[in-house]
Amino acid sequence: MGLLDALFRSNEILGIAEETLEFAIESSEAAHPDEYMGFLRGTEADQLGLDRDGLVITDILVIPGTESNSVSATVKTNQIPNDVKALGSVHSHPNGVLRPSDADLGTFGRGSVHIIIGAPYRRTDWKAFDSQGQRTTLNVIDVELPETEEFFDFTQADIDEELRG
Numbered sequence: 001m002g003l004l005d006a007l008f009r010s011n012e013i014l015g016i017a018e019e020t021l022e023f024a025i026e027s028s029e030a031a032h033p034d035e036y037m038g039f040l041r042g043t044e045a046d047q048l049g050l051d052r053d054g055l056v057i058t059d060i061l062v063i064p065g066t067e068s069n070s071v072s073a074t075v076k077t078n079q080i081p082n083d084v085k086a087l088g089s090v091h092s093h094p095n096g097v098l099r100p101s102d103a104d105l106g107t108f109g110r111g112s113v114h115i116i117i118g119a120p121y122r123r124t125d126w127k128a129f130d131s132q133g134q135r136t137t138l139n140v141i142d143v144e145l146p147e148t149e150e151f152f153d154f155t156q157a158d159i160d161e162e163l164r165g
């Protein structure tokens, strides 16, 4: 295996942590009838005790300044710093339609996996799409997340810190 193969392999998205997915679904339900939206960030699999190369989606970064209503959640693009290494995005469709809208397709180029969660927000009410808006498989991985407390208690200071890189 060459070096390039190794680099690509290590950037592979293995899946999403079960706890992170559940958090996103709960947040979507809490936001209803408004849309919930965030960016997906990952952790190296070996840091989670998995004997594999690749990334597991473990964090959701909700960008301050998201304007949300029942029709659409629009992130002010000037709020997104270039150095936020998002693997993709997650947002909810309060109307329950698990398909990307035309507006969604326009934003999916940024990042490689995009999750849509829909009402009524059961554990199965979500689908993953690639940057072209095609259905893609996203494994749900049962891993122990580090720093769970911080993850659930995201303060503005944490976000500022995160955005500064």
Ligand SMILES: [Zn+2]
Residues within 6 Å of the ligand: 091, 092, 093, 100, 101, 104, 116
């Ligand atoms: Zn959408």
